[in-house]
Amino acid sequence: MSAFFDALREKIVTDQRITDAEALQLFESDDLLAIGELAALANERRNGRRVFFNVNRHINYTNVCVNQCRFCAFCKEGYEPEAYTYNLNQILQKAAEARDAGATELHMVGGLHPELPFEFYLRMMATIKANNPQMKIKAFTAVEIDYFATIAKLPVEEVISELKRCGLDSTPGGGAEILGEAVRSQICPEKISGERWLEVTEKIHQGGLKSNATMLFGHVEGYADRVDHMAKIRTLQDRTGGFQSFIPLAFQPDNTRIPNAKGPGGIDCLKTLAISRIYLDNFQHIKAYWIMLGLKIAQVALSFGVNDLDGTVVEEKIGHDAGADSPQQLSKDEILRQIRNAGKIPVERDTLYQDLQVYGEHEGEDADEDGADNA
Ligand code: V47
Secondary structure (H helix, E strand, C coil): CHHHHHHHHHHHHCCCCCCHHHHHHHHHCCCHHHHHHHHHHHHHHHHCCEEEEECEEEECCECECCCCCCCCCCCECCCCCCCCECCHHHHHHHHHHHHHCCCCEEEECCCCCCCCCHHHHHHHHHHHHHHCCCCEEEECCHHHHHHHHHHHCCCHHHHHHHHHHCCCCEECCCCCCCCCHHHHHHHCCCCCCHHHHHHHHHHHHHCCCEEEEEEEECCCCCHHHHHHHHHHHHHHHHHHCCEEEEEEEECCCCCCCCCCCCCCCHHHHHHHHHHHHHHCCCCCEEECCHHHHCHHHHHHHCCCCCCEEEECCCCCCHHHHCCCCCCCCCCHHHHHHHHHHCCCEEEEECCCCCEEEEECCCCCCEECCCCCECC
16 A cells, blocks of 8 residues: 555645546545545645634525535425515625625525525626625525526626626535536435536636635535536646535434435545545645534644635534534634644735735744744
8 A cells, every 4th residue: 555655645745636536545544644645735835834724704695496406404495484684774784794794705606595685786886896895795606596597588798797796706615526427416305416517617717706615525425526516627627726625514303305315524635635635636625614614624624735724604504403512613723723722824814815924834833925934
């Protein structure tokens, strides 16, 4: 086995890509620490000791959704008592709270609502931007953008350019789940195909917007499905370069309709994050979304190839409706503490990964732009 790890190490230090078969072999290995060491090396070469986070706020404008994915505890039918849709004033109120709390980004996604017209979303963007010109808006998954094209009877390209015109700055990575159809037909049969997700994402990139890519893992999929998923994403990234970060999402099982799926354990989470770092050689950032992973695994992941801890979040519903036991929000100080205690250099970023502030390694210290200590 160590010859295998030596060969992969050689590939990493000579910037060669690992194959799908090698990624599968990594998933099948029990040597978590050897996998983690390779991932840490790959990350160190790319990002040094810097770990990104941002100050953001999630706004989920509606949970009413025509798709009813089996893994989702957030989505509701319009008649259910927990169904909600925020009006524009409520959304503006949350945006103003976020701005006053120092947020630089709103992360906005929601269900595929059967009645809201495309104009609602355009007005939402334009009004938020008019009231908060400095705020970046990361909103609408490829699944939503495809849905807007259907309800507005417009080409996807036009939907993207209209949203951009009204203030959209980038799009999040949701809706990818597992891209292979064999899994998709079991966990989200009503959702657009994996192929369509890739097509719409390509158009988002061609339209001049950056996006992310997620992978929902720990339900019915096998290791080969994860590798296939990452292969499709790596291939698209080769073509467009439009992905900013890859985000493995640990499945939360409560209140969902996937019988017997318990979600991944800590070892599987770390292994998956680490292998994604090694395999996705054309991604700059691997994000540990602490909401789904739990804060402790997310912190340990910083030694397993991860260089982004997402953000402060503030009002998380999708994971918590499904039983996530993480907090619903973190203060900036808490994020700084988590990163520093992992022996890393915290960097507050904006939506497009521009440095906003590089922090010292220890509380009370300052650092240069390149992360070198001044203290
Ligand atoms: O697409 C739904 C997932 C996603 C569950 O781009 C679940 O920066 C776990 O995409 N257990 C939405 N996951 C969240 C998302 C995201 C989060 C943070 C940052 C970014 C980014 C994107 O949540 C959905 C789906 O894949 N999800 N239900 C569940 N039970």
